[in-house]
Amino acid sequence: MALSPALFRRSLLFVISLLTVVGLQRPTLSIAQDVELPEYVIQPGDTLSAVALQFDVTVADIQTANNIENAGLISVGQRIKIPGFNGVSGVLRDYTLRPGDTVENLALRLDLDMETLVILNRIVNPKMVYVGQPFLYVEKDAETITDIAEIPVWRQNEVTFHLGENDTLANLAIEYDQPLFGLQTYNEWPFNLLSFHGQQVRMSAPPDADNSFPPPFDNIVVTPTEVTQGEPIAVRVTTENAQTLSGVLAENTLNFITTTDGEAHLALVGIYNFQKLGVYPFGITATDQNGRVANFETRLRVFSGQRGQQSIQLPPEKSVLLDPEILSTEWQQLIEITDDFSFTRLWDGDFVFPMEFASERTTTPFGVARTYNGESFNSFHGGLDFAGGLGTPITATADGVVVLAEALDVRGNSVIIDHGWGVYSGYWHLFEITSEVGQEITQGQTLGTLGSTGLSTGNHLHWEIWVGGNQVDPLSWMETDYSIVTTERTESQPIEELESSSGE
Ligand SMILES: [Zn+2]
16 A cells, blocks of 8 residues: 555545446547547657557557548658547656556656546556556656656655564654654554554655655665566665665565665566566565564566477487486476575676677577477476587686586586576586586686587587576576666675776
């Protein structure tokens, strides 16, 4: 719940009355010329059918509303009216919801009424929005383009505390500048209630604050905002004062690393490639030195990685390796290694390909669903494959420590490097291994040579990246900017180390 009770009741009434009027059906399109409609500005590459798809209307309706006879004749910069949003005026813009965004605080930030946003986004229940949701709004003054990300966010959320050992309701009220009487009524307590350790105290966050997060949270950033199967996600949380953080994002535990000043908390997770699509809780719990606990909870959608399928026929002598027992024993070994979390980040800067000309020699991308010998598609390709000549040097993608260097049944001669912070890289089917467990390895250093050992049908390198216990697309890991978690000083990282590496 993110509103003061009065505002909540009002918005609830509003939604109920809206549902009564609209029913749950799509509004009937009124395309009379005098009806006020929002406008869309045609962008380079737009077609009328793409625009129709974006706003969930038909091309014919757009043509009627704008007197366009030939759907192929539109020009960049042209303004067209979008039917279906009767009574809304202004220029349409889109945005992707971020943590802390609610329909209420967006309405405040954009100086629009909630009704407009509800109509534009066909929202049935304003409480059911999620991080990553595509969101439409209108710019009233078409000449100015407001970047929604730069508009200060209002703090409209509610926060729940549990009183620490030395807390009283009075000192909590003073600390967060709330009238004690207000806390009593807000929580609907009897007036003779005495405060107690562990007592749950709900508080509506002060309206004059500059963002939408409840104290002690200052800001919560998720990169990328669109959370996708098989992709890594970086989370950065800042708090008003030192806190210990824990959290869950789409069923992944967040292991937070706190910066030296104690105010930023960083985490990396990898979304499982077969994670069921849908909306999941994203929650963070902060505990301060007095044991006082505060929660932030929102929702977040996991989008499809859309990675396709592949069928593989194995020769009989290799098919024996598909024995479920061999597969699961080896898998267990990998899980145990990659679940280990080391608080020291050993890498700096970007990861690089593990062999020369790798990008031109990619044969199988990450994540395609696989079937072997006609069985069901119950596994996926956990890495990237590169074709290459037998004996081609294979090099470390980034600095780290070798944590596995041995012959495995399915993966053949294998090397795994721990890069710290739950990030690992794996190199399978090697011809020979030239590194050993415990060895500190630097980016570009040779760890083995390319081969075809284990469950492999020809000379190639299979290369994996693991983040937070899941395999992720190595290309995404290399291409996405995760600097929100890699630019700050953390406890486990000596200052000299950071300074010496900053010039690279
Ligand atoms: Zn492979």
